[in-house]
Amino acid sequence: xxxxxxxxxxxxxxxxxxxxxxxxxxxxxxxxxxxxxxxxxxxxxxxxxxxxxxxxxxxxxxxxxxxxxxxxxxxxxxxxxxxxxxxxxxxxxxxxxxxxxxxxxxxxxxxxxxxxxxxxxxxxxxxxxxxxxxxxxxxxxxxxxxxxxxxxxxxxxxx
Numbered sequence: 001x002x003x004x005x006x007x008x009x010x011x012x013x014x015x016x017x018x019x020x021x022x023x024x025x026x027x028x029x030x031x032x033x034x035x036x037x038x039x040x041x042x043x044x045x046x047x048x049x050x051x052x053x054x055x056x057x058x059x060x061x062x063x064x065x066x067x068x069x070x071x072x073x074x075x076x077x078x079x080x081x082x083x084x085x086x087x088x089x090x091x092x093x094x095x096x097x098x099x100x101x102x103x104x105x106x107x108x109x110x111x112x113x114x115x116x117x118x119x120x121x122x123x124x125x126x127x128x129x130x131x132x133x134x135x136x137x138x139x140x141x142x143x144x145x146x147x148x149x150x151x152x153x154x155x156x157x158x159x
Contacts, residue, residue: 043079044117045114058077058079060075060078061120061121062074063076063124063125064126065126065127066127066128080114083111099135100128100129100131102126
């Protein structure tokens with residue numbers, strides 16, 4: 001077993017970004033941006049963890065979305081939700097987010113589910129289906145509109 005020496009000073013909780021002004025500094029003034037202190041962050045699942053260094057921000061993953069007859073490769077943040085993925089897909093497919101159903105590993109996912117919490121990784125596949133109830137409603141509305149246009153057209157020829 002190896003014992004590591006550490007300073008108790010390392011385990012002080014640093015100021016969060018919202019309280020940085022109250023703690024006296026906000027980045028530039030109190031010790032060069034957290035010298036000897038650990039910075040913490042709250043993950044979307046609610047877990048408090050040590051903030052990662054060296055990453056320029058959020059990890060971006062590539063998700064391959066199948067619409068049944070075509071594929072779309074979408075780059076999205078790993079901590080985004082399925083609702084945010086639906087918004088991105090609406091720009092690509094033309095389907096509104098409420099008309100979409102996303103399935104991952106055989107289960108339909110809720111809009112509030114986070115990609116990384118469900119297990120979506122880089123180059124994983126997600127199935128996009130159009131909601132059958134809304135598809136049927138759109139079809140009925142289109143038929144009703146076509147019938148209304150057809151019945152309102154009367155010839156103007158009088159004999």
